[in-house]
Amino acid sequence: MSNGKFYITTPIYYVNARPHIGHTYTTVVCDAIARRKRMLGIDTFFLTGTDEHGQKIERSANAAGCSPKKFVDEVSAEFRALWDRMGLSYDKFIRTTDEEHVRGVQAMFKLLQERGFIYKSKYRGQYCVYDELYVEVDTPGAPCPICGRVTETVEEENYFFKLSAMEEPLLKLYNSDPDFIRPETRRNEVISFVRGGLKDLSISRTTFKWGIPVPGDEAHVIYVWLDALCNYITALGFGNENTKLYDKFWPADVHMVGKEIVRFHCVYWPAFLIAAGLPLPKSIVAHGWLLFEESKMSKSRGNIVRTETILDVLGADPLRYFLMREIVFGQDGSFSFDALVQRFNSDLANGLGNLASRTLSMITRYFNGEVPYPSHAAAHTPADDAIAKIATRTIEEFGTAFDQFQFSKALETAWGLVAAVDKYIVENEPWALSEKTDEQSRSRLATVLYTSAEALRIVTALAHPIIPDSTARIWSQLGLGNIKEFKLNEIKWGQLHLGTRLGKVEAVFPRADKTTIERMQQMEQERTAAPVVEENPQTPSSTATPAPSTAGDNVPAAVASTEVSPSPYTPLAPQITIDDFSKIDLRVAIIKTAEKVKGADKLLRLEVDLGFEVRQIVAGIALAYDPEKLIGRKVVIVANLAPRKLRGLESNGMIVAASLEGGVPVLAGFHEDVPIGSRLK
């Protein structure tokens, strides 16, 4: 029997970057929500996918020396393979290069045209390629007010969408439905943005080709955000022949997004839908950022943590648990390997895992592997009733918190039950009861173990959407079969049957130790240490161009493959002005000290003297240079690069080097003797 329907979406991810745990975070949250809805008997559709058009992607493909299609095919496949490896339960993986999507977007464009919301006009302005957005700055080359990257001057004849006409309808929408944008802080930001006035929006481009052609005017491609946002309806068949899913699931219940794309989802998307006369999504829910070393994890900052590293070492469930428990949904949260392992040990290995193994192995030992039931009432004590009460309250509170996106609170509540049962076991000493042979003690032992197993069953069922694999294993150890068949909406205390035969009891969460952290750090280190010439987040080319091939796994497969890059030369980065170049302060410095960084094969810690100051730089040159031989050598450094941490050491600048085949660095230098502190121009 169906208990209604539910449609949830993640953003579709750009394929100019490989997936990292920031993308994983959003997708895991949606997966957990979708799983819970399904367990509640709700007909659920969970959509994710990749955003594959636009100038940013076209440039990344050019830089990789391959066609955009080949480039997007490879990176999109990586996202999908990672989600599959994690066991994410999406119902559809949409790609904006899918034919049905292209048809659907063109249908939407035509619909907006027919309804009089599109006109053609000339436009000259500053465009931020990274954000794929015209920005409100006048000076050519001025930085983007959103991301700080250098903007480009674009002059074209564009199609425009009458966004200015949407000011009133949007404000009416926000006011009439306070849940349309969540949380409240984001809602307030959007309202004040719209109150500030809306200008018409350019929705086509002629300066590049990698996009969906405007129907009837193929010189134009459709603006990438109009293209991308439509995925939420085209995935269901909008604009195509078969609209069964669209008819059933649209409007979406939840569009889950990161806080940086709230404006696109809460202003542009409903504006397009209102103009097209289509139903609006029920809510847009924004979460915060996953930070690593205090800044947003992103490819251009080079501080990403790969999901694969964690999967290889710990598996999917510990990561899922960490993301849902440690990060207060809606706020920014920090990621570190230390915190991940600490959470894993305290809550999973010592918490749920320990409760499962001690309860189930005692039932195996004392009751031949069959769930016991107290045989007379005198075996009951208020302590048993207290656990039953806490469990009943937990079911209620967990559901309420989870359904309000308070995942951390929900898990805290469930683990409160784990802690209560642990205490109960310690206080009731089943091991001592097992040594007594009188009937009263045997009944008491049965009650204590039944109570513990029943509480374990309840926590396992509640936690299943968050840690699906391990809970499925505990469930089958409890002798309950396939957890997927369990109806969460019917859960209550006392459903564990007397005589249920346990499955094979095995540890579900083997404890992690220091070497677990070291292994993960080492894997990430090896990936980030190699590049000497780093990406600079302040330049547009760095965001459009994948990292040099020395970056190893950080590079989309298309870049790393020699097959697709026949030229031995790295393609030129997009042109910059002299003003752009003047922002880079290159100085001559002398190396004073050099030493290997412990535990990082490729890194050296250097102290360099610029004449006016001595500073520390961490460089990935250890495989090419002996530290002793570097002392006294003059080098060129990028002196005004923002500091970043490598292996916990702050690096204040970057040494300039040529990168030879295989990423071997060769330091830049001079034939003449140049005073330290001199600036290169």
Ligand code: ME8
């Ligand atoms: O914006 N912390 O794609 P994108 C938390 N294609 N979440 C993060 C994160 C981090 N450090 N980094 C990424 C786009 N995310 C567009 C979307 S939708 C019609 C088009 C997650 O690849 C978060 O959900 O830049 C964020 O909004 C999304 O990835 C951005 O992915």
